[in-house]
Amino acid sequence: MDHRISGIDTAEHYTWGGVCDGWHLLKDPTLSVIQERVPPGASETSHFHSQARQFFYVLSGTATMEFEHEAVTFAAGQGLHVPPGTRHRFANRSDADVVFLVISSPTTAGDRTNLPDAAAPSHPEAK
Template identity: 55%
Template sequence: MRPVSIQNADHYVWGDQCDGWHLLKGDDLHVIREKVLPGRSETRHVHSIAQQFFFILAGQAVMELNGEDHQLSAGEGLHIPPGMPHQFKNPFRDPVEFLVISHPTTRGDRTDLA
């Protein structure tokens, strides 16, 4: 066991130049730090089994949850229950950095929506 940070965690790029770091990658729990640039968003999707918690570390974002927009700022978070369509968006001028905590893992548990 050793401390984990974005300097030593597995890094990946998703979407249009968005960054992610797997801080904890377990079979039943994932903790990911992500950075989304201004004007970028994730594809609207749903998880049938996993629940998630998004917590904003820096910046602002909008989480669309089942058709309702929730504006989040640094120090705020939102729980996404299983079966709830959602989309993370950054319509603001600055990048947003946040944690995504998923239980169980979302691996194989995602359906993209139109």
């Protein structure tokens, strides 16, 4: 069993959308924990996951999750569940960085369908 401590200083880092950062704190086929930083005005492409259930928990800043017919804004200390099959898009409509955890079970790798959305960059988990 692996009992190593994980943090952004030691975790695998990636960038997406040219301006957003992510760190794989736990990268397992059954459970993924990623810390991300999204600067003001940035967002991802609308998409859904067929299998993965996700929970987004904001560490700092204010996030907006856009769904098919509504948008939900949540701030530091608050989280939001996104069930499998739910069309969604994470966005930062504020004037400060949003730092958050996204916890997915199982991992979203290979389980992402992007939807038409020319305005926002894709996320690397689209692969």
